[in-house]
Amino acid sequence: MAQLQQSSGEAISLQVQSQRALFAAESGAQVAVREALEGGACSSVTTPKTFSVSGLSGCRAVLACESVTAELNGSAPLEEIFTLTSAGQCGTGIDRAERVVEVKVR
16 A cells, blocks of 8 residues: 555656646747847857746756748748747656757747
8 A cells, every 4th residue: 555655646746747847848938939039049049947936946948949041931031930949857866857848930
């Protein structure tokens, strides 16, 4: 019975960490979108992002950015398209969870 209770507790803990990692990834992606659009370049996106709010304390988001210039719908002018990847990470050891969010913006 003790083993079952321990396994159940570990599963719940991992679920919580996974949800926190998803929120960290989404938050990181939102910040990356703002930085990329305001700065107009992938070099404006800084990484990693750490969080101090209570729900994401101890979590971080590692960001990556790629951009291409494309002509959309056969019309000029050319537009910059950013592909932003945010990997949210929470916890350590066996309680560590990571979730990835990818966003494209123009």
